Amino acid sequence: MHDLLRGHAERRLGQADPAGAERDRALAALVRWYRRQAARADRTAAGPRMTFAPQPDPAGDGPADLLFEDKAHALRWLERHRAALFGCVRLAFDAGRYEDAWGLCEPLWTHYLDHPHPGEVLAAFRTGVEAADRTEFLPAMVRMRCQLARPLWEAGRHEEAARQLDQAVHAAQALGTSFEEDRLRASALEFQGLLKAETGDLAGAVADFTASREIHARIGNAYGVLLLTHQEGKVALRRGESQEAVGLLERAHAAAVEQGRERMAARTGFELGRALRAVGRPEEADALVAAALESARRRGSATDEVRALRELAELADALGEAGRAEEHRAEAGRIVALRGGLPTPHTS
Template sequence: MRVELPPEPVYFVNRDEEKARALRAVTEWQGRARPLILALRGPAGLGKTELAGVLARSQLERFPHGVLSVDLDDFRLRGVADPGEVLEQLLRSLGVESALVEAQFRARSKQYWSLTRDLRFILVVDNVRYASELEPLLPASGGCVVIAAGHGPLRELEGGAVDLPLPPLGERAATELMESIVRSSRPTAGQEDVRALVRLCEGLPMALHVTGKWVRASPLRPLPRLVEELRGEFDERGVDGVEHLWNTVYEDLSPPAALLYRLLPHHPAATFTVPSATALLGLGEDSCTQALEELDRVGFLDLQRAVTEGLPLRLPGPLRAHALRRSRRDATEREVTEARTRILRWFVRQAQLADRYAAGERLTVADRYEEVPGAPDVPLDDPRAAHGAEREARVARAARWLYEERHALFACVRTAHAYGRDAEAVALSEPLWTYALDHPYQPEVVEVFRHAVEGAVRDGRHAAWIARTRCQLARPLWESGRFEEAERELSAAAAALRLLGDGTEDRRLTASVTEFQGMLSGARGAWAEAAAYFVRSRDIHRTLTGSDYGVMLQTYRLGEARWKLGETEAAHELLSDAHARAVKLERQRMTGRTAFALAGVERELRGAAACTDEEPEAGVRRLGRARELYEQALASARGRRSGFDQARIQDALAALAEEDGRGADAAEHREAAHAIRRRNGLVD
């Protein structure tokens, strides 16, 4: 059972009426193929998220498949949540491998419905703004319950929802909550002083928690004095009590904690990590750690989930808005500019490291960025210093970092573009290219690469930047069927090449642009034209020192093109060469890809031999060789934990076993492939 819930809240009171209504709705629900929806609503600070967790935990025995949870604010770009990315997280929570998550949104929805139609679980969706955000996430099972927390009612939701509006806590319940928090550190707290604090908080649980933690963080000051200080602040400013409470807490922070708090709204993404907060603050690890712990103590942050579940940190929406107001009031222009520059350069460096570790050494045109003073690098290890499983684990960790920080990297490109930091925009686009290869069909990727192209053109000093960024933009364009746009980008890239010299890196970039032209031709089905481009690209690589990988890759691409053209013997020779080179270079992914392609050619040649007078022994040898290559590809896929590749290789092994008259082996391979797809919701 998977239960994606934080620990039970230490202090939680009341909400008995809402809990009773929810339990009654669950007990009486008779849905067949549509889940029950409980809609918790109300302004920020009323404890909707906590109540959703309490409700879900109280019903665990009824739902054997556990609790999944998503926060839509984690998936927002410019205020809009991406339902495709939310579905990706839910599918991963349900056990689907990343490589087996369908690329297109419609297919991803069907995959989710297929996987959930017979399950009984609770889905908690936080920060729902509109019913249209919730609809695509509904499981295809009437045995599920969806708990949606948001500000307003979901009246336009098809089928309706059980509406559970949350009012502010009454004085009795609010006093009980405040007493629980305060008296754990002040057992002699007077009831009148506690009630005075409660009245300042206007019944908002969030404000009560912040106030209580603020009091607990000041154990030496008498409570009556604290109450008077707070009341004095409120009376002097004459603004909303909660806002002034937050102001009072903020003004009592140490200088580093106050600086971090007012800088956090300038972090590129809504979520952040300890390393990225350290870069933003710029005072070193120890100062940042102490500042984060102080913000946690006063209730501005929740470090518990970050520590126990490894989740990123985030200022809740109202607090982020408050921090921004304090930044506008208290931060100097220089302070913000330096922080923005520092975090931007830090993300560029981390992305470059992750890219180098995930993809290996490859052609890049941007300068490598040095470590940012006061901001250590994220703990990623160089795969080149390890072997075997540890090497692959290091590669996977680097790729995972690019995925987890994608929103921050996208935002950094937009920030760099907006402030004329063209070098940073171009530098970030190269690691995001590696990310895009693993996660295609995302409109944000096209936007990012367009910004990089515009930055390279605006800078105007580096033809290599222009050629490289236009190639990066071309691929997602042709992948989405926009072939003419892709061709224009590649034509402009080729034109930029005329401004280059004849150095090694210039020729390497020329070979890369030529390869992209061949890939576009292949995507259009013009394989003869593609083959000609791949030949030219390989010929360039052959003249360059240290370009063994480029020669291997172009040989592989040329072999696939020859195979598409029906030139099987030529394809066999080329793919054999590419495979041998990949093995020698210890490139596991390319070893698997070349082995799989070469095995297919061996099978085709064996079939052709059966129709001729070729000796039977030759056919047997080809069959054995194909099996050996498929097994090699399968071992590579297992080492990379790629279920997608494992399934297609098992399919091929099943077909090979059928051809060899081994029916039992064929059935075993088919079942293995089917089990992978079934486990990932790709088949019934």
């Protein structure tokens, strides 16, 4: 809104609603509607996952809930409305609606993995940490620090990310022993391992991933075991232990397919394809990486699409198909040019 028009609107509002009660009601309704739709879109796109904010009840006299036809529709809605969603995080915090502020950050996580917008995400997740601290709700304080750490290290701010995760891991020790609290404790260790892998401490990363996986196994969380097996496989590949990586990633990929986890089936398949290429089995890898490419396109994830195209080019080279390799690299280049460059692709 133009500054002059906004100023006029605020003066009229001050005359019509001097106590601000109507404005507060409207703001609360706006924030809670967006929070509810974001949570529903996230659940449609990612399925059931670890969250701690209760979903707001539908407003009796407000707009109806949206109908999300499928995962792709839900993810497109999150991307199309991201300015409003990130804006509502700040609006909620400034209005003292701290649970709404950090509760909005939770469903923005899945969207962020496919559509990195570093500046917006850092600002929103910083606000989420501050909001969680204001509520003194320990699970939110741990979860928000984990969510903030990732965009921090992807922006090269490793020391700041380490501080956030150190606080998260230590705070997680004070959590209770419910299934969700144990799962959050394991998640904090996973994030710490991811940062160690990012900074080259592969032995430390394996130790954290193993500890996290053991918690998931103890509480019977099959999805958590899948995630951490995937992480262990990626580290094995980085360490040059390609045969071990193939075994770990085969288990992770089979579990993702069995559990109906499309995103993880694509990502474990992609990493398994890389491992198979490393052990000289590019023919088996090609179909896995092609499936990851199709999944990325359905989700609208340009970062994953470019990664898959570049890996398909490597596989084509290994198979002696220079023409196909060049086509894949050219297509990846067109996507990067069209978007003016892409953030560093996510690796999990």
